[in-house]
Amino acid sequence: xxxxxxxxxxxxxxxxxxxxxxxxxxxxxxxxxxxxxxxxxxxxxxxxxxxxxxxxxxxxxxxxxxxxxxxxxxxxxxxxxxxxxxxxxxxxxxxxxxxxxxxxxxxxxxxxxxxxxxxxxxxxxxxxxxxxxxxxxxxxxxxxxxxxxxxxxxxxxxxxxxxxxxxxxxxxxxxxxxxxxxxxxxxxxxxxxxxxxxxxxxxxxxxxxxxxxxxxxxxxxxxxxxxxxxxxxxxxxxxxxxxxxxxxxxxxxxxxxxxxxxxxxxxxxxxxxxxxxxxxxxxxxxxxxxxxxxxxxxxxxxxxxxxxxxxxxxxxxxxxxxxxxxxxxx
Amino acid sequence: xxxxxxxxxxxxxxxxxxxxxxxxxxxxxxxxxxxxxxxxxxxxxxxxxxxxxxxxxxxxxxxxxxxxxxxxxxxxxxxxxxxxxxxxxxxxxxxxxxxxxxxxxxxxxxxxxxxxxxxxxxxxxxxxxxxxxxxxxxxxxxxxxxxxxxxxxxxxxxxxxxxxxxxxxxxxxxxxxxxxxxxxxxxxxxxxxxxxxxxxxxxxxxxxxxxxxxxxxxxxxxxxxxxxxxxxxxxxxxxxx
Numbered sequence: 001x002x003x004x005x006x007x008x009x010x011x012x013x014x015x016x017x018x019x020x021x022x023x024x025x026x027x028x029x030x031x032x033x034x035x036x037x038x039x040x041x042x043x044x045x046x047x048x049x050x051x052x053x054x055x056x057x058x059x060x061x062x063x064x065x066x067x068x069x070x071x072x073x074x075x076x077x078x079x080x081x082x083x084x085x086x087x088x089x090x091x092x093x094x095x096x097x098x099x100x101x102x103x104x105x106x107x108x109x110x111x112x113x114x115x116x117x118x119x120x121x122x123x124x125x126x127x128x129x130x131x132x133x134x135x136x137x138x139x140x141x142x143x144x145x146x147x148x149x150x151x152x153x154x155x156x157x158x159x160x161x162x163x164x165x166x167x168x169x170x171x172x173x174x175x176x177x178x179x180x181x182x183x184x185x186x187x188x189x190x191x192x193x194x195x196x197x198x199x200x201x202x203x204x205x206x207x208x209x210x211x212x213x214x215x216x217x218x219x220x221x222x223x224x225x226x227x228x229x230x231x232x233x234x235x236x237x238x239x240x241x242x243x244x245x246x247x248x249x250x251x252x253x254x255x256x257x258x259x260x261x262x263x264x265x266x267x268x269x270x271x272x273x274x275x276x277x278x279x280x281x282x283x284x285x286x287x288x289x290x291x292x293x294x295x296x297x298x299x300x301x302x303x304x305x306x307x308x309x310x311x312x313x314x315x316x317x318x319x320x321x322x323x324x325x326x327x328x329x330x
Numbered sequence: 331x332x333x334x335x336x337x338x339x340x341x342x343x344x345x346x347x348x349x350x351x352x353x354x355x356x357x358x359x360x361x362x363x364x365x366x367x368x369x370x371x372x373x374x375x376x377x378x379x380x381x382x383x384x385x386x387x388x389x390x391x392x393x394x395x396x397x398x399x400x401x402x403x404x405x406x407x408x409x410x411x412x413x414x415x416x417x418x419x420x421x422x423x424x425x426x427x428x429x430x431x432x433x434x435x436x437x438x439x440x441x442x443x444x445x446x447x448x449x450x451x452x453x454x455x456x457x458x459x460x461x462x463x464x465x466x467x468x469x470x471x472x473x474x475x476x477x478x479x480x481x482x483x484x485x486x487x488x489x490x491x492x493x494x495x496x497x498x499x500x501x502x503x504x505x506x507x508x509x510x511x512x513x514x515x516x517x518x519x520x521x522x523x524x525x526x527x528x529x530x531x532x533x534x535x536x537x538x539x540x541x542x543x544x545x546x547x548x549x550x551x552x553x554x555x556x557x558x559x560x561x562x563x564x565x566x567x568x569x570x571x
Binding site: 077080081111193194195225226248271272309310 | 418481505538
């Protein structure tokens, strides 16, 4: 069953929240407590499921897991996601020093995969998660500015980097699917650097190759942050059956050009609405979005991007409660 | 003039100026070719034309302002129109710097900067491509840049702004979880900067005009060319009491 078929015939919208690290404080965990302990990870997933009653279960995002497995220097805040501090790939020689991580043994991958397995086994709901895409990993390895420069000055080096990152992502994606992921979102935030033509060559074709390796019952989703209006056609062409888009995108305007078999996913504002407002205002904004998207059956309610770790839980609960409003009451 | 014909052949419209008699002067041809070299991302031509400009007696400041920097401005316009993207802008900046390296020794007097900008990515955030583009384009537009890098502690923005007497503090964040550090910088800067008003501008993928308004920033820029326009507007504005 494809994702858009899974959404059909419901009395209400299905909901999937990108809650980021927002649930950690409920359990008194740091991010790294959860990353290191699959049972704490399961407990967090269950607690978020109990509180938010989403239509999917999900782990704590680990967008930099490849970077950790590859041994890149990282910034590791206790309550926010890690990020890369240095970009060690300068040329083909430094690229050649890296090998494709084996998810069964490399860095934090096996522990995370065990957590995915536990979460998937614990629930009847589909397991949803996000992983970073090959282009974004390339940017992490080389650095955004250097990679942007190489796209023009040394395109063969860029191809080499992307061949490597495609192998990393492809291998890991296969492992997370084997661990139970049913809804697999590939995030390519760095792709907003590119023109549509370059996106097609450097991102779209490579994503399609990864998506094509998934079993047919795994839902292929693509997320890119920011204003992607100029990239939407290319995003549609890469084989994703769900597009998760940022809060800056105008969904009611965009929805008519999205094919009915592609699901549009988003895009309540995680900062201005979810972090800043109070629960009644969050409810109001959620209902306004749902009403605006009422004509489009291929819509899945979600947030535009990850929440900040200090997003009030009562706001998340308010959004999810409002999102479960029957379509007939909207 | 080989450079001019070269860029005509590449389909770039050469904006060569004319002197008072209506004739295209050699100087204006060189200046226009310098600008074109930047727009065409041609580092070699940028350096060669900069040498030629000096040989022809064009003041280095003029070659910079009316040649290289003008080219960067045109690259920004192409970016605004969706004809250029980040890779092109980065390589245009490389071409600008190739010419600037030639001109630098000849910049006899220190040209007065249009303004001093302290720029950085806020604490917790290591994504710096947007900040780098803004810094490059502001620099090309004549601003003095003090680039603090990424994951910059809040206090460092304040101390550096006071140390260099910055006119503008430019803050960047690329993720929703770190943009919350922007108001901390603004509030601390307002408290610490008692002698004069310093503008704060913000940008980055998750940042919006409404967010900028809410946190008390003086401006929001959607992209690097917009940041240059914003910085110019603020500097041109009469100093606040």
